[in-house]
Amino acid sequence: xxxxxxxxxxxxxxxxxxxxxxxxxxxxxxxxxxxxxxxxxxxxxxxxxxxxxxxxxxxxxxxxxxxxxxxxxxxxxxxxxxxxxxxxxxxxxxxxxxxxxxxxxxxxxxxxxxxxxxxxxxxxxxxxxxxxxxxxxxxxxxxxxxxxxxxxxxxxxxxx
Amino acid sequence: xxxxxxxxxxxxxxxxxxxxxxxxxxxxxxxxxxxxxxxxxxxxxxxxxxxxxxxxxxxxxxxxxxxxxxxxxxxx
Numbered sequence: 622x623x624x625x626x627x628x629x630x631x632x633x634x635x636x637x638x639x640x641x642x643x644x645x646x647x648x649x650x651x652x653x654x655x656x657x658x659x660x661x662x663x664x665x666x667x668x669x670x671x672x673x674x675x676x677x678x679x680x681x682x683x684x685x686x687x688x689x690x691x692x693x694x695x696x697x698x699x700x701x702x703x704x705x706x707x708x709x710x711x712x713x714x715x716x717x718x719x720x721x722x723x724x725x726x727x728x729x730x731x732x733x734x735x736x737x738x739x740x741x742x743x744x745x746x747x748x749x750x751x752x753x754x755x756x757x758x759x760x761x762x763x764x765x766x767x768x769x770x771x772x773x774x775x776x777x778x779x780x781x
Numbered sequence: 782x783x784x785x786x787x788x789x790x791x792x793x794x795x796x797x798x799x800x801x802x803x804x805x806x807x808x809x810x811x812x813x814x815x816x817x818x819x820x821x822x823x824x825x826x827x828x829x830x831x832x833x834x835x836x837x838x839x840x841x842x843x844x845x846x847x848x849x850x851x852x853x854x855x856x857x
Contacts, residue, residue: 779822781812 634708641704644697651693658686671743678742685738689731696727713770721764728757785845786824788817791836805835 654661662682665671671678703720711717732753739747792802803813808828815821816828829840836843 776822779815779820781808781816781821781824781828 637704637708641701641708644701644704648694648697651690651697655687655690658683658690662686665743669743673742682738682742685734689734692727692731692734696724699723699727713767713774715771718764718768718771721760721767725757725760725764728753728760732757782819782822783847783849785847786816786819786821787843787845788813788832791838791842792817795836797836802832802835806831 662679665682666679699720703717703724706712706714706717706720732750735746735750735753739745739750792799797805799810799813799817803810806813806828808816808831816824824844829843832838832843833840
């Protein structure tokens with residue numbers, strides 16, 4: 622009974638809408654983090670055990686934080702465009718491969734930034750680096766699968 | 782692709798239009814156009830058979846291999 626009821630209430634379109642809505646929520650969260658960036662950095666510098674200390678540490682953390690935020694916005698923008706195409710029924714198209722490649726690069730760059738921060742300033746950041754690195758790998762694999770699917774679709778489209 | 786489809790030549794020889802040929806072969810005019818303009822990446826044997834039947838010719842009359850040729854539009 623429950624699955625049938627769920628089928629009526631829940632479908633592919635609503636799932637995409639929910640994902641897109643979450644993208645906007647996360648973007649709003651990122652914007653809020655950007656606005657309160659200096660406050661967060663002050664808290665980290667004064668309350669958390671950092672590997673190094675000095676006046677430049679706070680500024681470095683702030684710059685790295687804003688760079689990560691820029692990557693997050695870029696990633697969310699590409700994710701939003703990907704979802705828009707999926708909503709239109711465009712699944713195996715070159716645009717989706719490009720979006721996935723951008724998302725993968727964003728994750729990889731965020732992983733590098735987090736790793737540097739983790740090694741030099743604040744060790745718990747390495748956990749974020751590992752997570753972002755894994756995410757980059759997974760998205761890259763999905764991107765490669767999409768690229769092959771696009772090539773296969775093109776071949777099929779041009780088979781008479 | 783070094784394989785060239787000489788469909789337009791055979792169509793001119795048989796004096797048959799694209800619309801009529803598409804109807805006889807059972808493919809859409811759009812697909813016939815892809816074939817005619819050398820944009821096709823593959824041809825099904827069933828399509829080739831229907832073309833040969835409709836144009837009363839052999840596959841070799843329709844397909845030509847040009848070594849090192851780059852006939853056809855670049856793939857999208």
